[in-house]
Amino acid sequence: MGLVDKGRMPAPLTKLFNMSRSYSLWVYQWGLACCAIEMGAAFGSPRYDVMRLGVIPLPASPRQADFVCISGTVTDKMAPAVRRLWEQMPEPKYAISMGSCANCGGPYWDSYSVTKGVDQIIPIDVYIPGCPPRPEALLEGIVLLQQRIKNEDMAAKWRGEEFTSLQTTRERERVANQPAAVEPVAAREPIVVGGGPIE
Amino acid sequence: MTVLSDRQQLSYIASQAADARLNVELETEGMTLNIGPQHPATHGTLRIICRLDGEQVVWAEPSAGYMHRGYEKLTEVRTFPQVTTLVNRIDWLGSFANEVPFILAAEKLMEIEAPPRAQVIRTILFELSRIANVSLFLGDLGVQMGAITPVFLAFRDREYVLNLIESATGGRFHPNFDRIGGLKDDLPAGWIDETRQVMVKLREFCDIIEDLLFGNEIFQSRMRGIGIIPADVAKDYGLSGANLRASGVDFDLRRDQQLPMAWDKADWKVWTHPDGDSFARCWVRLQETRESCKIVEQLLDQVPAGPIMTKVPRIIKVPEGEAWVSTENPLGEMGYYVVSKGDLGPFRVKIRSASFNNISIVPWALKGVYVPDIITILASLYFILGDIDR
Numbered sequence: 349m350g351l352v353d354k355g356r357m358p359a360p361l362t363k364l365f366n367m368s369r370s371y372s373l374w375v376y377q378w379g380l381a382c383c384a385i386e387m388g389a390a391f392g393s394p395r396y397d398v399m400r401l402g403v404i405p406l407p408a409s410p411r412q413a414d415f416v417c418i419s420g421t422v423t424d425k426m427a428p429a430v431r432r433l434w435e436q437m438p439e440p441k442y443a444i445s446m447g448s449c450a451n452c453g454g455p456y457w458d459s460y461s462v463t464k465g466v467d468q469i470i471p472i473d474v475y476i477p478g479c480p481p482r483p484e485a486l487l488e489g490i491v492l493l494q495q496r497i498k499n500e501d502m503a504a505k506w507r508g509e510e511f512t513s514l515q516t517t518r519e520r521e522r523v524a525n526q527p528a529a530v531e532p533v534a535a536r537e538p539i540v541v542g543g544g545p546i547e
Numbered sequence: 548m549t550v551l552s553d554r555q556q557l558s559y560i561a562s563q564a565a566d567a568r569l570n571v572e573l574e575t576e577g578m579t580l581n582i583g584p585q586h587p588a589t590h591g592t593l594r595i596i597c598r599l600d601g602e603q604v605v606w607a608e609p610s611a612g613y614m615h616r617g618y619e620k621l622t623e624v625r626t627f628p629q630v631t632t633l634v635n636r637i638d639w640l641g642s643f644a645n646e647v648p649f650i651l652a653a654e655k656l657m658e659i660e661a662p663p664r665a666q667v668i669r670t671i672l673f674e675l676s677r678i679a680n681v682s683l684f685l686g687d688l689g690v691q692m693g694a695i696t697p698v699f700l701a702f703r704d705r706e707y708v709l710n711l712i713e714s715a716t717g718g719r720f721h722p723n724f725d726r727i728g729g730l731k732d733d734l735p736a737g738w739i740d741e742t743r744q745v746m747v748k749l750r751e752f753c754d755i756i757e758d759l760l761f762g763n764e765i766f767q768s769r770m771r772g773i774g775i776i777p778a779d780v781a782k783d784y785g786l787s788g789a790n791l792r793a794s795g796v797d798f799d800l801r802r803d804q805q806l807p808m809a810w811d812k813a814d815w816k817v818w819t820h821p822d823g824d825s826f827a828r829c830w831v832r833l834q835e836t837r838e839s840c841k842i843v844e845q846l847l848d849q850v851p852a853g854p855i856m857t858k859v860p861r862i863i864k865v866p867e868g869e870a871w872v873s874t875e876n877p878l879g880e881m882g883y884y885v886v887s888k889g890d891l892g893p894f895r896v897k898i899r900s901a902s903f904n905n906i907s908i909v910p911w912a913l914k915g916v917y918v919p920d921i922i923t924i925l926a927s928l929y930f931i932l933g934d935i936d937r
Contacts, residue, residue, distance in 0.1 A: 378585060380592055381614060381933060382639035382720060385683070393702030426592060426613045429584055455633060458624065459617040480720055 357503040362514070365502060369414075369440075370494040371402030376413035378433060380420025383447035383480040387419045390483035403490055415442035415493065417486070418470075421449035421456060422463045434470040440505055442497070444489055445472045448479045455479065474539045481541070489541045496539060577605070582921070584613045592932050593906075597913065597921065604921065607913035609906050614936040622896040627653055627727060627863050630893065634883075635721040637900060638934040641680035641877040643672045643712070646725040649896075651806060652872040652885040653727050656865045660807045664853045665729040670809040671742075671846050672715065672724070673874075674839040678749060679708045680877035681836045684929050685756045688829060691926040692769060697760055704752040707745045714738060727863055729856030739847050746840045753837050761830065770826035774912050774924035777823055784911065785904040788879025789835060790928060792819045793827035800875035808874075813845040825927035832929070864891060878902050878934055898937055902930035 375398075379387055390396045391405040398405060407413045410433050422430055434443070445466050448454030453464035466472065473496060476489045496513075504512035583594035592613035598606040618637065622630050634649050635642045647669060654660060661669065686701020709719050714735055716722035724731050760766055776786070781794040791798055799817040801810045818834040820827035865887040873882025879901025886895040905928055912924050 380585075382636055385639060386720065389702055389706070392698055393706070394699050395703065395706055421614065421616055423613060423615060425615070426584065429613075433585075455636065456616050456621065459621055461615050461617050482719065 357501075359514070362502050363498070366498045366500055370497040373403045373414045373490075373494070373497075374407045374412055375403050375405050375490075376407055376410050376416045376433075376437070377405060378416055378418050378430070380418070380422065380426065381447075381449060383419035383450070386480045386483050387417060387446060387486060390486045393483075396483045396487060398487065398490065401487065401490055401494070410436045411438060413437055414440070415444060415473075417444045417446055418450045418466050418472075419446035419480075421454070422466045422469070423461050424463055425461070427463050427469050430466060431469050440500075442473045442493055443470055444474045444476065444486075444493060446476045446486055446489070447481060448477060451475050451477060474541065476541045485541055489539075492539045492541065580918070583610075593930075593935070595909070595913075595921070595925075597918075599918065602917050604913050604916055604918065607910050607921075609909045611903075611906070611935050614932045616933075616937065618898060618937040619896055622893055624892065626891045627865055627893065630896070631725055632721075632723050634898075635723055636933060637898065637937055638680070638876065638878055638881070638902070638931050639720065640683055640931060641676040642718075642721045643676040643716070643724065644680075644874070644876045645881065646723070647673055647808075648872045648874045648876075648881055649883045649885070650725045650727055651874070652870040652883045653863075653865055654807075655870040655872060656868050656885065656887055657727065657859075657863075659728055659857055659859065661729045662854050662857055663809075663851045665855045665857075666807055667809040667812070667846055667850050668730055668734060668855070669725065671843055671850075672712065672722070673808070674843050674846075675708055675712055675742075677839050677877040678836055678843075679705055679712065681832050681839075682708070682749070682752065684832060685753075685760070685829075685836070688926055689760050691922050692760075692766055694760065694763070694766070697756060700752060700755060700759075704748060707748055711738070711742055711745055714741075726856065726859075728859040729854070733855050734850075739850065742843065742847055746844050749840050750837065753833060753840075757833060761826075761833065767826065769919070769923055770824065770829065770927070771822075772824050773920050774825045774916065774927060775823050776908065776912060780911065781823070781908070784908040786879070786908060787901050787904065788875065788877075789831040790828055790879065790905055792817065793831045794823040795819055795821045800873060800880055806872070806874065809846055810842065812849060813842045815842050815845075825923050828927040828929070862891070864889060865893070873899065876901060878929065878931060879905060881934075900934045900937060902932075902934035903937075906930050906935055 377387055377391060391398050416433065416437065418430065445451050449456065450466045453462055456462040457464060474489045474493050476485050478485055499513045501512045501514050501517045504517060577598055577600050580597045580599050584592045594610040594613065596608050596610060597604045618633060621633055625633065630649060631646045634645045637645050682701050682705050686698040689697030712722060713719045715738055716724040776794050778794045778796050781791050781796065797817060797819050802817055815838045818831050820831050867887055867889040869886045871882060871884045873880050881901050882899040884897035885893050888894040913921055916924065
């Protein structure tokens with residue numbers, strides 16, 4: 349990985365690495381509430397069978413996981429534990445927020461003890477709306493996350509930047525080479541399963 | 548009773564040793580073991596703090612509240628029809644069963660009753676949600692004992708029941724189907740025949756689980772004689788549901804009280820077990836699943852014709868008063884004490900959920916057991932975190 353260390357990575361090699369990474373994801377399931385059962389149906393049942401997508405559930409510890417699936421209501425008492433889990437995971441790491449409660453509070457939007465959105469605590473890559481989402485929605489979220497990983501600039505990740513796609517890097521280089529043409533660089537957009545912004 | 552007195556003696560000796568912070572015989576020091584807040588063996592976000600002496604638990608305390616969502620306060624700012632959306636999510640495995648007692652309490656205050664057809668369909672859906680709940684328990688039990696196959700079987704056969712609930716109500720998990728005065732919709736065409744076929748599959752599932760899991764020697768040796776709860780202790784701690792019936796107390800609210808539901812139209816049995824150990828609790832739940840299949844099959848033959856909704860005003864205002872209704876939910880007795888001041892929403896709702904009382908026995912039941920038995924006892928007590936913390 350010396351090439352990455354220097355901040356350079358040939359595009360074909362990046363693609364090769366990214367493809368390998370996206371099809372060997374270990375998912376840590378942080379099941380909190382109702383969504384945990386649907387997550388269990390997606391990960392543990394013969395009907396939905398997440399392993400055919402190249403995702404392996406049930407790692408022994410968050411230290412072995414590539415991405416975490418936060419499914420269910422995060423309460424204020426639970427929030428420090430979620431943050432600690434995120435800090436225990438090794439880079440590169442991703443997070444999926446499953447269900448309305450984890451996205452924005454859901455039916456408990458006016459509750460005194462619920463954290464309205466887990467994205468206040470950890471950065472989220474994919475949001476899955478629904479209360480609870482069907483297992484198919486979770487599978488689609490995982491596929492979208494895999495597409496995002498395939499398109500990631502590993503050198504930028506290595507430098508400690510947050511998610512940067514290959515297109516963004518190319519755009520940056522183009523803007524840097526032609527200082528006259530000032531074009532805004534595309535910001536990091538979260539993925540929402542089903543499309544549309546999160547209300 | 549000899550088993551009990553031995554156990555009490557053991558726990559007394561162990562607690563004496565822990566007080567001295569030193570086991571004189573083995574020269575070991577006590578340690579504190581933290582299980583949770585997120586652990587696959589605790590069904591969610593329960594945290595249990597155990598003080599150990601060697602391999603033996605001398606003190607255990609469940610720390611609840613990681614899933615507290617403030618239901619009782621939220622119901623005060625919702626209208627009566629909106630509350631069912633919330634209470635669905637208390638015990639998320641048997642969602643429909645949570646709505647029924649609240650709706651019955653509101654109907655009691657309004658002095659109306661659902662039509663007979665709605666009552667029978669309510670009972671069928673209630674029992675289907677019980678099957679969906681307990682079948683996952685039977686699968687999960689295997690995982691906690693270290694056998695991973697039962698959970699695949701449970702998820703496979705549970706999907707059939709969820710499909711039924713979805714085709715009738717529109718929601719896989721949270722139907723929100725019950726209305727004050729009846730039901731939202733009628734049953735779809737062909738649903739009754741489909742349900743009959745699924746019930747045959749679920750009976751097969753029960754047989755497989757009985758052969759595979761309950762007949763297993765390892766399973767029995769880890770379950771039998773572990774976590775014995777005598778009947779008087781179970782009553783003192785307010786246990787209900789299968790946990791109480793496994794201690795030999797014949798108590799089932801479906802049979803013992805008169806509600807506008809259709810359980811009395813079917814011929815079924817309340818199972819009890821004299822042992823009161825972990826195996827008994829699991830066995831009673833297995834038999835209950837079979838009884839539920841029986842109830843559903845009998846009620847499918849006698850769904851009466853007629854309307855599914857009685858006449859209620861478009862804007863529901865519940866008259867002033869107080870009502871308490873509890874039913875036998877998959878986890879035990881669940882009840883709502885509804886206080887209304889004649890407004891659109893309830894003034895106060897007290898929720899009595901089964902799991903909160905069921906885990907109150909954990910400090911007593913874990914005293915003096917060995918560390919692997921903690922998981923067995925917690926698994927057999929069967930609680931759901933949403934039901935504890937609300």
